Amino acid sequence: MLKKRIIPCLDIRAGRVVKGINFVGVKDAGDPVELALKYVAEGADELVFLDITATAEKRETFVPLIKEIAANINIPFTVGGGISTIEDVSKVIQAGADKVSINSAAIKNPNLITAIKNNFGSQCVVVAIDTDYVGEAWKVFSKGGLEETNLNTIDWVKVVADLGAGEILLTSIKEDGTKAGFALDVIQQVCALVNIPVIASGGAGKKEDFYDVFKQTNATAALAASIFHEDIVSISSIKNFLNIYNIPVR
Numbered sequence: 001m002l003k004k005r006i007i008p009c010l011d012i013r014a015g016r017v018v019k020g021i022n023f024v025g026v027k028d029a030g031d032p033v034e035l036a037l038k039y040v041a042e043g044a045d046e047l048v049f050l051d052i053t054a055t056a057e058k059r060e061t062f063v064p065l066i067k068e069i070a071a072n073i074n075i076p077f078t079v080g081g082g083i084s085t086i087e088d089v090s091k092v093i094q095a096g097a098d099k100v101s102i103n104s105a106a107i108k109n110p111n112l113i114t115a116i117k118n119n120f121g122s123q124c125v126v127v128a129i130d131t132d133y134v135g136e137a138w139k140v141f142s143k144g145g146l147e148e149t150n151l152n153t154i155d156w157v158k159v160v161a162d163l164g165a166g167e168i169l170l171t172s173i174k175e176d177g178t179k180a181g182f183a184l185d186v187i188q189q190v191c192a193l194v195n196i197p198v199i200a201s202g203g204a205g206k207k208e209d210f211y212d213v214f215k216q217t218n219a220t221a222a223l224a225a226s227i228f229h230e231d232i233v234s235i236s237s238i239k240n241f242l243n244i245y246n247i248p249v250r
Ligand SMILES: O=C(O)c1ccccc1NC[C@H](O)[C@H](O)[C@H](O)COP(=O)(O)O
Pocket: 009, 010, 011, 019, 020, 023, 024, 026, 050, 052, 130, 143, 144, 145, 171, 175, 176, 177, 178, 179, 201, 202, 203, 204, 223, 224, 225, 226, 227
């Protein structure tokens, strides 16, 4: 079995790490560079930086901060947040990111996935999908979880994989920030549909949640924010725990 990846996520607003619950009520969670260094020292396999700033001011804080973080870490670095053109991707890659995460822009213009793949390689494009169970189906949400689309998550994952996505970052909105555990059902449904890596995201609250997601689904990585920003458990202790229970980690 491929080694599983533990990925801390820095949700950024106005240059600070923030964290909320179900994508709302975000509170300050610290300095991005300090947290990035801390997580690398703890053994993070990758780092995700997600700028949730909705305002135009993001351009000022976005690129310099990416440069500063990229200069200080030696693990794969994925950057997302409002990326919607090849020029945005180029700027972020030149600033030091290894991959980009696109969400709302992929919904609006699915061909952007293929364009990024053709220009930078499929390994560079992570398609982030925020999902919630509505009525009888898992639906895709855009704009930071604020807008329900007419897309069915199960259909959308197949489309993005066919268009050239290198990975899928699947976040269950209901679990986000709750520390109640990952949404194992939808994660496994998605893993069973695509041949590209799926990163589970949303809900991690204890080390056993990481065991559950790797034991009960084919997720190749688990992303978390609250559990790390609130110092509930370190990345290294999660990895030690997974090793004891024979889940391969780096
Ligand atoms: O993804 C967004 O657009 C967004 C917008 C506003 C606030 C949070 C957002 N995303 C939440 C992140 O994806 C978050 O890091 C993951 O859901 C993991 O959260 P935890 O449940 O705290 O581990």
